[in-house]
Amino acid sequence: MNFSAYIGKRILQSFFVVLAVGLLSFTLFQYVGDPLSVLTSVEMTVEQREQLRESLGLTDSPIVQYLRFLFSVINGRWGVSFFYKTEVSELILNRLPATLELAIVAMLVSLVIGIPIGVYTSIKNQSKRSSALILFSLVGMSTPTFVTGACLILLFAVIIPIFPAFGRGMVVDLGIWKTGLLSLSGLRSIILPSLTLGCFQAGIIIRLTRSETLSILQKEYIQFARARGIPWPQIRKKYVIKNTLVPLLNILGVQFGSLIAFSVVTESVFQWPGLGLLFIEAVQNVDIPIMSTYLMLVAFFFTGVTLCVDIISYFLDPRLSAKALQGS
Amino acid sequence: MIKKDSILLVLVIATTFIFVSAGSQEIAAEKEFTWATRGAFSSFEPHNIASTFVLGFLQNVYEGLTIRDSESFEIVPALATSWRTISDSEWEFTLRQGVSFHEGHSFTASDVVFSWERAKKADDPASVVARIKNVTAQDDYTVIVDTGTPDPILPATIASLLIIDEDWAKEVGVEEPASATDTETSYITRNVNGTGPFSLAEFDPSGTIHLERFEGYWGAEDLVTNIDRASYVAIGEDSTRVASILSGDVDLIIPFPVSDWVNFQDNDSIDVLTGLEARTIFLGLDQLREELIGGEGQGSNPFKDIRVREAVNLAIDRDTINEKIFYNSVKPAGTLLPPGTTGYDEELNQPYEYNPEKAKSLLAEAGYPDGFSVTLDVPNDRYVKDEDVGQAVANYLGQIGIDVTVSARTRTQHFSRIFRQGDYNTSFYMLGWGPAALDGYSVLSDLISSRTIGDGLGVYNIGAYENPRINEITQQVGSELDSELRNSLIREALSIAKEDFSYIPLYTQPLLWGVSKNIDAILRADDTLDLRYVTVN
Secondary structure, rough: OOOOHHHHHHHHHHHHHHHHHHHHHHHHHHHHOOOHHHOOOOOOOOHHHHHHHHHHOOOOOOHHHHHHHHHHHOOOOOOOOOOOOHHHHHHHHHHHHHHHHHHHHHHHHHHHHHHHHHHHHHHHHHHHHHHHHHHHHHHHOOOHHHHHHHHHHHHHHHHHHOOOOOOOOEEOOOOOEOOOOOOOHHHHHHHHHHHHHHHHHHHHHHHHHHHHHHHHHEEEEEEEEEOOOOOHHHHHHHHHHHHHHHHHHHHHHHHHHHHHHHHHHHHOOOOOOOHHHHHHHHOOOHHHHHHHHHHHHHHHHHHHHHHHHHHHHHHHOHHHHHHHHHHH | HHHHHHHHHHHHHHHHHHHHHOOOOOOOOOEEEEEEOOOOOOOOOOOOOOOHHHHHHHHOOOOEHHHHOOOOOOEEEOEEEEEEEEEEEEEEEOOOOOEEEEEEEEEOOOHHHHHHHHHHHHOOOOHHHHHOOEEEEOOOOOEEEEOOOOOHHHHHHHOOOOOOOOOHHHHHHOOOOOOOOOOOOOOOOOOOOOOOOEEEEEOOOOOOEEEEEOOOOHHHHHHOOOEEEEEEOOOHHHHHHHHHHOOOOOOOEEOOOHHHHHHHOOOEEEEEEEEEEEEEEEEEEOOOOOOOOOOOOOOOOHHHHHHHHHHHHHOEEEEEEHHHHOOOOOOEOOOOOOOOOEEEOOOOOOOOOOHHHHHHHHHHHOOOOOOOOEEEEOOOOOOOHHHHHHHHHHHHHHHHHOEEEEEOOHHHHHHHHOHHHHOOOOOOOEEEEEOHHOOOHHHHHHHHOOOOOOOOOOOOOOOOOOHHHHHHHHHHHHHHOOHHHHHHHHHHHHHHHHHHOOEEEEEEEEEEEEEEEOOOOOOOOOOOOOOOHOOEE
């Protein structure tokens, strides 16, 4: 099996995963509730209601609804939100920058906190300070983001009012991308939510870095380097940290996907106008067009990122390509 | 080392910058006001509105012929200056002259006719629009509204028919109301051209809406408000909403969480306004099925027996629910019609007494000395503390031997189950009713008229309670123009329903707003914010 066959197979797999997620979502929509109970007031007559249900295609089976959705997506139409009466593609594009910016900044926060602590705790494995830091990582990982978020809001928006309690601040319009990273109020706004999301991730990064570094410290080439008398700081820099980063990068790809998918809670605590918040509202309003598009998009993100990571590791790790070749 | 230091320096500078700018932001001489609500605002389409929140919001930018004034809570002239009946079914409205829309056109009778015709085409036309048979322009400033049958409350209901500019609508291509069946975004969902005191400055689809004072407003002289710009934002999370008013990011929040209320009664920076919403929360009882849902195999439906219905009513301690769950912010109820509505009677609203001993003996008398089982359906995200109240009721009924299983669902699931579209799939349920146009007729026609006759009445009489006299009265009230007679008929029907123990009225729901000390605003019983009465000091 050559490279292109391997990639082709992976793309095909991802494609089916996305399709399956879509089918699953449409089946689940039947249990979320009746969209018409939000769409219409109680004064509407039953006949009008049934007519509207019919014209929205809600009387069809989930599979028919799904196929119709796929068909209109192929034609470039994502539908119109029941609640906002606005095209879903417009809403998603409007919210996407907020979510991506939050995820990227949170990722940076988690790396800046996570990697140094991870490396430190593995090198100074037995020290008391390390144990304290590991404990901190455990707390970070297991504190739900809504608790961290609420505490940060209380501390830095109410008691010491230096950051806004909610929202994204002023955004600068760059054509198709509205960024909050170029205005001061935007920067002030992103600090608390990205810390919330980043701390949670940092816990995971600390533990990953630590275990990776610990295993590298056991490696023969480290022992050999020490035997040769290379100074310890140099070994640390040249052989330990560098080798830790490669496998870590793989995991980061997947983590980034999950940051986007799991930012829902942080977004709703900080009323961050991103995709997660849009999705939560859509669930409450049984806004099927938004829910279906969001779920497909997240599935697409996840499989896309995994696919990219697979491709990159195929190039980075000769063992993997050898295995793929063997398989054929 | 140099590298490390320079990074540190950049960080220090950046942080100082951020902090300094935080302090120097408030230089605007204009009066600005920001408010936040729990639910998100959907769109500016004025003729396809499914919630009172959106209608209330739009009444700041659009107007109807009449409006419910926030101070008196009475119907007062808006785009019409006066109205009178000219026959049993026809009303004549004299329109205000010299009114202009935000974009400059002047308002005439043809805009009223156009708006009504447009509103009729909505997915969910407001009931007033559907009831009107015809609207004609007699001249530029007179319209005749034909209701087909006498409609005594038309001046109140027509307030929700918002008037848009005919020429503008044709110009920008919004002759049809925006609908969930559209395939493209309608221009009118994001743009406003009304006659109201505020116009739309900026609609940010990610949630913030900026309004500004409309300089050409016809009523500018009598306007109480002094704000120049108003911004709205949705904040779904309770704790974040409270934090944002404490930090001064917003000036007013709706609602203020009931559980935090006690802690903020004498706060230095905010006031909590309290009031009663014109909505009564009650429990309904299945009086139609042969066996109760959740009580299969019991062989009979106990709720058909008036003694059981009385027992259930007497077994619930509404005062304790008020104290323990609501920190004394609700008003225990004895009827389905809330205070502040036409036909309301304080005496009738006296709750049933709490008397568990009598309830027990009534159950025994009815042949259920050991009680029975039933499932109680409640929503968990619709009314204030809805699920908690359901649990409390289950406990109280448990004390007289009735085994209640509480089944809590999200509002969309709850309503699609218990309403007609779900075949009234419940035997014991929670519902809150805010009467349309704040008029008692709505309780008669929707909740206590018989639903099995099939005349379109009693659609929300889920438990199928029946009393022929109430059906008669409802027909009469529907077309009675004499308001005194009408009110006494409404009272008669409600007292029959009370004597029949037809429902279990619980309480009138509280309204809580958090307001900064420097803001004056009026809390309305329909929970909407009228910017006309908001002032910043």
